[in-house]
Amino acid sequence: MSEQQFGRIALIGIGLIGSSIARAVKEKGLAGSVAIATRSPETLQRARELELGTEYHLDAAEAVRDADLIIVSVPVGASGSVAKEIAPNLKPGAIVTDVGSTKGSVVAQMLPHIPKGVHFIPGHPLAGTEHSGPDAGFAELFRGRWCILTPVHGTDKLAKKRLATFWETLGSKVDEMDTEHHDKVLAIVSHLPHIIAYNIVGTADDLETVTESEVIKYSASGFRDFTRLAASDPTMWRDVCLHNKDAILEMLARFSEDLAYLQRAIRWGDGEKLFDLFTRTRAIRRSIIDAGQDTAAANFGRPGDSPAE
Amino acid sequence: MSEQQFGRIALIGIGLIGSSIARAVKEKGLAGSVAIATRSPETLQRARELELGTEYHLDAAEAVRDADLIIVSVPVGASGSVAKEIAPNLKPGAIVTDVGSTKGSVVAQMLPHIPKGVHFIPGHPLAGTEHSGPDAGFAELFRGRWCILTPVHGTDKLAKKRLATFWETLGSKVDEMDTEHHDKVLAIVSHLPHIIAYNIVGTADDLETVTESEVIKYSASGFRDFTRLAASDPTMWRDVCLHNKDAILEMLARFSEDLAYLQRAIRWGDGEKLFDLFTRTRAIRRSIIDAGQDTAAANFGRPGDSPAE
Ligand SMILES: NC(=O)c1ccc[n+]([C@@H]2O[C@H](COP(=O)([O-])OP(=O)(O)OC[C@H]3O[C@@H](n4cnc5c(N)ncnc54)[C@H](OP(=O)(O)O)[C@@H]3O)[C@@H](O)[C@H]2O)c1
Ligand SMILES: NC(=O)c1ccc[n+]([C@@H]2O[C@H](COP(=O)([O-])OP(=O)(O)OC[C@H]3O[C@@H](n4cnc5c(N)ncnc54)[C@H](OP(=O)(O)O)[C@@H]3O)[C@@H](O)[C@H]2O)c1
Known part of the structure; x- marks a missing residue:
């Protein structure tokens, strides 16, 4: 008490x-x-x-x-x-x-x-x-x-x-x-991740060449991580999208621009550019773990999906 | 034995x-x-x-x-x-x-x-x-x-x-x-999720309006989920991108098309479209959990981030 x-x-x-x-x-x-x-x-x-x-x-x-x-x-x-x-x-x-x-x-x-x-x-x-x-x-x-x-x-x-x-x-x-800065920060650390997660799960659901049951069976190879955020409350997230529109659209534009660059590197087989990006992003996870904001355990320490202690 | x-x-x-x-x-x-x-x-x-x-x-x-x-x-x-x-x-x-x-x-x-x-x-x-x-x-x-x-x-x-x-x-x-179908299935269940995760972490790292330390501090609101995939081995993922180019580019195109649609719904304040998508994606997570491919525990059962049993 x-x-x-x-x-x-x-x-x-x-x-x-x-x-x-x-x-x-x-x-x-x-x-x-x-x-x-x-x-x-x-x-x-x-x-x-x-x-x-x-x-x-x-x-x-x-x-x-x-x-x-x-x-x-x-x-x-x-x-x-x-x-x-x-x-x-x-x-x-x-x-x-x-x-x-x-x-x-x-x-x-x-x-x-x-x-x-x-x-x-x-x-x-x-x-x-x-x-x-x-x-x-x-x-x-x-x-x-x-x-x-x-x-x-x-x-x-x-x-x-x-x-x-x-x-x-x-x-x-x-x-x-201040409120304005809050809304920008949250647009990148929370709103964009949720929107992207909803989007990729939607894309997977809509394919003709790969069935939904295949997506479900083989999801442990990466996809399942996105389904958690995409299972969040629809009312809450509709409201967030409608009420932080400007900051979200700004972050979406940045994201799409970066994705176009990455897509181009894949199309042209530019291994060096890919390697550079894939190396840079590792450091951020390390910092998040050091800051106590996530677990260092493999696979988020999911029961049965990481080494037993 | x-x-x-x-x-x-x-x-x-x-x-x-x-x-x-x-x-x-x-x-x-x-x-x-x-x-x-x-x-x-x-x-x-x-x-x-x-x-x-x-x-x-x-x-x-x-x-x-x-x-x-x-x-x-x-x-x-x-x-x-x-x-x-x-x-x-x-x-x-x-x-x-x-x-x-x-x-x-x-x-x-x-x-x-x-x-x-x-x-x-x-x-x-x-x-x-x-x-x-x-x-x-x-x-x-x-x-x-x-x-x-x-x-x-x-x-x-x-x-x-x-x-x-x-x-x-x-x-x-x-x-x-067959190999071709494998490469398409994996492009959506694994390769696209990794590429998107690498991309969003890269976007967050590059912003001028939000600092890297803010991204790290506040990452538990969604962003951290993406950093796990984006911390995977750069050599492995460079090679995957270079060696499954066609299927990956196809999935990236679908993803971007869907994202443009979602972006438009946000811009025009179309709450109904948003609500529909956000509802549909929930079912997939449920199926993944039922198929034994993920845990039902909140936050992936991360230690300290879900209700104690
Ligand atoms: N979920 C998260 O991860 C999270 C994190 C941080 C902040 N938030 C924020 O916290 C707030 C609540 O989220 P939550 O996750 O606690 O939601 P929740 O579990 O869905 O609960 C929502 C509560 O709000 C009530 N409610 C729903 N629509 C309403 C309306 N139109 N008028 C009046 N009351 C209404 C519900 O009442 P009834 O059940 O009686 O209908 C319920 O009591 C949201 O603003 C959200 O943005 C959420
Ligand atoms: N990681 C996953 O989640 C996962 C899941 C399913 C399948 N895979 C696939 O499994 C394979 C191995 O991945 P991993 O995660 O085990 O990788 P890893 O932990 O990085 O180990 C890679 C192994 O390959 C060796 N190696 C690296 N580059 C080489 C080269 N140019 N020539 C010869 N040997 C080389 C390394 O040798 P040294 O250490 O001696 O340099 C090491 O023994 C990859 O094809 C990957 O696509 C990975």
């Missing part, structure tokens, strides 16, 4: 991210009470069965009443309507944050609804899995991962400090950047 | 694949003696220290003398010169196979050198990791994975049966197809 940090926390949205926060808050005793709201009775019922909070609401406005910290964990396209819904019941001095994967659009949607005296501090924990819903969450999800805050101009220092401490207690390291 | 299957096995090339075969052969007692050959004294010395065989040679021609089964496990670009080197010492009735990731080119390079009376049966175990060299191998590498044989016209049935049984004893399931 850590110390209680907030009298009352409200979690709006209780899927993978919301329920992981709920589990960590409970495990560490960070709040006196935890009000949970989600839009469907089924998800709410599941949250109740999992005992993720102390109160359960279908009405988000009810859940935020008297809350000191409100965390909105819904697809980014729904941020605006959630903000509008909860605004009338937000208590002065409360902190409102979110976990959305895009930030420029979330700020544009939510900020106009936030009443004076309420601290709105957008956030994004860079942690997740390909699974969704309240059952997919786990308390350790944020451990060793970064959480990026993108505070707007004039944000209260103390409120920001309290939110940063909250994420640190969940095991995260906290960074701060 | 299984039964001894060959009096004498020669392994030419003792990196990840060769040394995994060596370990499995030793563990299961599949051969009376195992002669190992590799081109560098350093790798040979390491093979000796790891006790991977019963004899060690720098001269591949020496190693194949009296061997009943010869397995060539070198980058595909070196297949021709190895075949030429060993040809004079191949014993009548011996089986020569390889493990190269491309097959049309390997057949074109090796077949002309194979003497009459020697059975040449090209093969490709669809199993691997991103690591190389004799230390990276492990006996279980082939377990539950497919091995594709691409026999040439008129191949001796008994020889083929013996080779298939050998791979099955190593835990593989054996399939047969």
